[in-house]
Amino acid sequence: MKKIALIEDDADLFALLKYTLEREGYSFCGLMTGKGVLEFCRRERPDLLILDITLPYCDGLQICKQLRGSPDLASLPIVFLTARASETDRILGLELGGNDYLVKPFSVRELLARIRVQLRGEPLASGRLLRAGELELDPARCEVRLRDERLEVTATEFRLLECLMSRPGLVLSRQQILDLVWGQDRAVTDRTIDVFVLRLRQKVERDPTNPVFIQSVRGFGYRFCQPASPSESAA
Numbered sequence: 001m002k003k004i005a006l007i008e009d010d011a012d013l014f015a016l017l018k019y020t021l022e023r024e025g026y027s028f029c030g031l032m033t034g035k036g037v038l039e040f041c042r043r044e045r046p047d048l049l050i051l052d053i054t055l056p057y058c059d060g061l062q063i064c065k066q067l068r069g070s071p072d073l074a075s076l077p078i079v080f081l082t083a084r085a086s087e088t089d090r091i092l093g094l095e096l097g098g099n100d101y102l103v104k105p106f107s108v109r110e111l112l113a114r115i116r117v118q119l120r121g122e123p124l125a126s127g128r129l130l131r132a133g134e135l136e137l138d139p140a141r142c143e144v145r146l147r148d149e150r151l152e153v154t155a156t157e158f159r160l161l162e163c164l165m166s167r168p169g170l171v172l173s174r175q176q177i178l179d180l181v182w183g184q185d186r187a188v189t190d191r192t193i194d195v196f197v198l199r200l201r202q203k204v205e206r207d208p209t210n211p212v213f214i215q216s217v218r219g220f221g222y223r224f225c226q227p228a229s230p231s232e233s234a235a
Helices: 011-023 037-044 060-068 087-095 108-120 155-165 174-182 190-204 230-234
Strands: 003-007 027-031 048-051 078-082 100-103 130-132 135-138 143-146 149-151 214-217 221-224
Touching: 003 011, 003 037, 011 027, 011 108, 027 037, 037 060, 048 060, 048 108, 060 078, 060 087, 078 087, 078 108, 087 100, 087 190, 100 108, 108 155, 130 155, 135 155, 143 190, 155 174, 155 190, 155 221, 174 190, 174 221, 190 214
Parallel strands: 003 027, 003 048, 048 078, 078 100
Antiparallel strands: 130 135, 135 143, 143 149, 214 221
């Protein structure tokens, strides 16, 4: 049984989501304050966190940043659920490490669909080990390694990297990436993909401003490139 954690200070909404999630078969835990969230997550070990932004003691953006900076919690899927609806807020939430961003008022069915996407975790490739130079992705272990060091990536970042690495050299449009990575149960935009690509580049590229692996194709989308071997570079 998957465990969902909720950080939400509205008592009525907290009670509604607790009832809904338990009815859907999830284990539930939650806090109605932004205080002590890291310790709470370490103790409860949820599979996904639903996080409000405007909270007592500590806002959700800061909590997200702290979680992404903690090695034991960095890969926890985070779905923001907030009344802050501007594009700037959405982009900031994603850039700080959120996996998804849903604005209040919201549809409970849509929230459940987004939760299912984040918990799906099914590999896109055949399960084979994927390698490109010093970068390695292992679908069986859900691990990404760079120069033999394990990288902390979120579930969505992992699926996006797997989608690209399993199709080397193939240019994928943003719409194709949305369909392959987020599936039908999603309500994300092209800008969301750009944010996740930026986050991946910061983790896998030596120089994110001059990417070797994940390259942009202007006006269309992205492709994954295998780096040239030393012998090919010398030639």
